[in-house]
Amino acid sequence: MPLARLDISRLRNLSQVRLDPSPQVNIIVGENGSGKTSILEAIHLLSLGRSFRSHKHKTYIQHEQQECVVFAQVEDGHQRLPVGIKRTRDGAVEVRIQGRPAQSAVELAERLPVQLINPDAFRLLEGSPKVRRQFVDWGVFHFDEHFINAWRGWQKALKQRNSLLRRGKIAANLLAAFDQELIRLGEQVNQARKAYCAALTPHFEAVLKQLAPGLSVQLQFFQGWDAQKSLPEAIEHSYQRDIDLGYTNTGPQRADLRVKTPTGDALDTLSRGQQKLVVSALKIAQGQLLIERGRQLVFLVDDLPAELDANHRRKLCQLLESLASQIFITSVGPDSMDFDWSDQTDVRHFSMNEGELSQTSKGLQES
Ligand SMILES: Nc1ncnc2c1ncn2[C@@H]1O[C@H](COP(=O)(O)OP(=O)(O)O)[C@@H](O)[C@H]1O
Ligand SMILES: [Mg+2]
Structure with missing residues (x-):
């Protein structure tokens, strides 16, 4: 189930980020510390109720803020399902699916399975x-x-x-x-x-x-x-x-x-x-x-080029493309993401700069 709209508030350096992702390939490029991994962290939090970087919610809630919120529209057949999670400093978790409180994060994980490949993969x-x-x-x-x-x-x-x-x-x-x-x-x-x-x-x-x-x-x-x-x-x-x-x-x-x-x-x-x-x-x-x-599932690939030579980067992109799933890939530089995606693939490029995200290329369905 792809994410059609993503709103992230007060998570690490992302004060307020809105993203209209491609149902297929999304590439986020930006300098170290710009907030790329935080975007993936937000999606992971939404899916599983926890971060992959830290078990302590206080570390990802933005400094001096009381709570962080991740909200998304999830494509479910012909309808869009609003899902959201709020984590507060006192430890409370609130998960909502279509406006009603969800039983637990498991309910969300069932609807939105994410698969993470990151530099910690080893x-x-x-x-x-x-x-x-x-x-x-x-x-x-x-x-x-x-x-x-x-x-x-x-x-x-x-x-x-x-x-x-x-x-x-x-x-x-x-x-x-x-x-x-x-x-x-x-x-x-x-x-x-x-x-x-x-x-x-x-x-x-x-x-x-x-x-x-x-x-x-x-x-x-x-x-x-x-x-x-x-x-x-x-x-x-x-x-x-x-x-x-x-x-x-x-x-x-x-x-x-x-x-x-x-x-x-x-x-x-x-x-x-x-x-x-x-x-x-x-x-x-x-x-x-x-x-x-x-x-359907969402693939999060953090820092794809890390540890991989050009040949293996291309092979990995080729395989990811063949999955026909929604994929979020981050990279420090655009040069290492020089894979020729098929014309049929909806690829959207984003640039991350000090917690601000901008879309730098239109996807297939937008042009
Ligand atoms: N709780 C927090 N509140 C505000 N900023 C934070 C918090 N935790 C980390 N940061 C900052 O947010 C940024 C997170 O960057 P990150 O997503 O890891 O960047 P990238 O993946 O692009 O290298 C860093 O600049 C970091 O200093
Ligand atoms: Mg990172």
């Missing part, structure tokens, strides 16, 4: 399994409508079990009662993740082949426990260990998506640029999978 490879688990779960969430309830129930069962273990006083029969639910929902979570990773893998391989034909990288889904054992077996097997440690140490909460090269982990052998290509391929593959299922 963290997906370098970070703990948690980061990759979140990547997988984001995909499953949009891929399988039953996932969110199973996931929530499983998290709840896991927290309760861990809290019992932590207190150290557990009667075996009580733990067994928790284990039933933990196992039932844990298996659902695992099956959904497994099916998702199986669907993602061929997309990833095809995208990476286009983006970096010489790179050999494999995905391996690790379910979080010994593949030879069922979940009940694994939990039973580590029962004493759980009691000793005071938490549940086996199960889907330890899952990972391992990214391997023939000689080891992708992290140890690939350059930063290559890591960026691998992560871009993962995210584009994830996007393709959604698009294939009739969903």
